Amino acid sequence: MMNLAEIEIPWMEEVVEKLRHQFDSGILHVEQSYDFPVVVIAKQSLMDVLLFLKNEPDMGFTFLTTLCGMHMPEQQGQEFGMVYQLHNMPQNRRLRVKIFMPESDLDVPTATALWPTANWMERQEYDFFGFNFVGHPDLRRILNMDEMNYFPMRKQYPLEDLGKHDKDDAKFGR
Amino acid sequence: MNIDIRPENTPPGLEGAGFFATSIDKVVGLARANSLWPLPFATSCCGIEFMATMASHYDLGRFGAERLSFSARQADLLMVMGTISKKMGPVLRQVYEQMAEPKWVLSMGACASSGGIFDTYSVLQGIDRIIPVDVYIPGCPPRPEQVLDGILKIQELAKNESLRRRHSAEYKEMQNAYGLE
Numbered sequence: 001m002m003n004l005a006e007i008e009i010p011w012m013e014e015v016v017e018k019l020r021h022q023f024d025s026g027i028l029h030v031e032q033s034y035d036f037p038v039v040v041i042a043k044q045s046l047m048d049v050l051l052f053l054k055n056e057p058d059m060g061f062t063f064l065t066t067l068c069g070m071h072m073p074e075q076q077g078q079e080f081g082m083v084y085q086l087h088n089m090p091q092n093r094r095l096r097v098k099i100f101m102p103e104s105d106l107d108v109p110t111a112t113a114l115w116p117t118a119n120w121m122e123r124q125e126y127d128f129f130g131f132n133f134v135g136h137p138d139l140r141r142i143l144n145m146d147e148m149n150y151f152p153m154r155k156q157y158p159l160e161d162l163g164k165h166d167k168d169d170a171k172f173g174r
Numbered sequence: 175m176n177i178d179i180r181p182e183n184t185p186p187g188l189e190g191a192g193f194f195a196t197s198i199d200k201v202v203g204l205a206r207a208n209s210l211w212p213l214p215f216a217t218s219c220c221g222i223e224f225m226a227t228m229a230s231h232y233d234l235g236r237f238g239a240e241r242l243s244f245s246a247r248q249a250d251l252l253m254v255m256g257t258i259s260k261k262m263g264p265v266l267r268q269v270y271e272q273m274a275e276p277k278w279v280l281s282m283g284a285c286a287s288s289g290g291i292f293d294t295y296s297v298l299q300g301i302d303r304i305i306p307v308d309v310y311i312p313g314c315p316p317r318p319e320q321v322l323d324g325i326l327k328i329q330e331l332a333k334n335e336s337l338r339r340r341h342s343a344e345y346k347e348m349q350n351a352y353g354l355e
Contacts, residue, residue: 144296145261152295 004034011093012037015059022052038096046099047109053086053095054114061086061095064115067122069129071154079103080129084111110136128153182208199337206250206276207332208238210325213249215269217256220283220315224255227318237325246272251328252305255315257285258298270305271354275340278328281307282321284314306348 009032016030019039026045031038041049053061063086070081078100086095099108110133111118122133123142130151133139141148182204187196212234216224228234228242243249246269258266270279281301284290287310289299301307308331311324339345349355 143261145259145263148295 007035009035009037011091015093015095018056018059019049019052023049033096036094036096038098040098040100043099043101043108046097047111047114049097050084050086050111050114053097060088060090061093063087063089064111064117064121065094067111067118067125069125069131069153071129071156073155075100077102080106080131082108082125082131106130107132107134109134112136127151130154200333202337203333203335207329210237210239210251210278210328210332211241211243211249212239212251212253212280212325213243213246213269213273215252215254215256215266217258217262218285220255220286223315223318224253224282224321227321232318232322234322234325237322237329239325246270247274249273250277251325252277252279253282254279254286254301255282257290257292258301259296260298261296263298263304266301267304276332276335278308278331279305280309280311280324280328282311282313282324283316284312287312290314304352305354306352 012032016027016037016039020027023041023045026042026049027039028042029040031040039049053059065085065087067082067084070083071079072081073079080103081098081100084097086097087093088095101108106129108131110122112122112133113135119137120142122131122136123138123140125131126133126136126139127141127144128151140146144152184194185196185200185204187194187200189195214221214224226232234240239251246252250273252270252273254266270277279301281287285292285297286301287307289297291314293299298304309324309327311320313320316324336342
């Protein structure tokens with residue numbers, strides 16, 4: 001079987017070079033994850049980079065495939081992250097943009113101005129991780145019940161929650 | 175082909191030439207039990223088994239429950255089949271409240287009865303946390319035979335309960351325990 005990590009992405013260097021030229025220190029790290037280029041950028045450059053990737057004619061990443069949140073408690077000071085997965089449809093190029101931030105500052109600029117589809121995606125990440133998308137038109141929970149008062153996808157809860165009272169243990173032999 | 179058609183057993187009563195007398199409880203019970211209008215509240219794989227139960231092989235129509243009601247106001251049997259998330263809880267409760275008396279609730283499968291394998295923050299750990307349940311069907315998912323068995327259990331309840339049970343203090347207390355009027 002082909003090793004995906006060894007696949008050469010012919011356009012990657014060119015795109016990364018343009019990004020570095022445009023944003024210099026805003027680009028923190030570039031790597032290839034399997035057959036996918038990943039660009040880690042500074043949080044304050046996020047909107048500029050996304051705008052550049054979308055609107056610059058020779059970039060052409062006009063489609064937001066998905067976005068998602070991350071929680072990595074072991075990364076001190078960089079516990080939370082957001083991933084934006086972009087697609088250049090005419091040339092079939094895909095790019096992943098990541099930002100990291102500490103738990104104390106979960107403000108992220110909203111991508112809804114660039115892609116209206118980000119509206120519900122960002123609501124989901126707010127729902128599960130508690131990111132505060134600054135400028136989002138309607139930042140409410142979307143999947144969980146409105147009464148929920150915590151962010152369930154954060155990796156800070158025990159696997160088996162002993163304080164959980166809604167399961168009748170007597171019936172389940174625990 | 176020799177098809178064995180067995181009519182419903184006559185309830186105990188007084189029989190003579192040209193008349194038959196029994197209690198109204200028994201007659202109404204028979205009518206209710208053999209003309210259940212189920213409301214299928216199907217959210218996942220149990221719903222697929224229910225579809226098989228309704229289809230020609232198992233044919234729920236044989237038991238007088240052929241007519242599904244997708245309006246809660248016309249249904250008398252709420253069949254909850256599948257995982258109910260906590261967010262859907264209020265919807266299920268509203269459906270239950272919209273049903274007119276007499277009404278029965280059948281909880282099909284592990285998820286509806288107890289949350290099943292979904293011992294997690296988003297899933298209701300059994301619908302009996304928000305509405306009273308008459309019959310539980312175990313299984314993940316249960317086979318159509320088990321669903322039929324559950325329906326027959328509901329029929330037994332319908333046949334044998336007193337017409338006044340729904341006005342009894344015990345019933346009202348049970349409804350109040352769930353915060354229902």
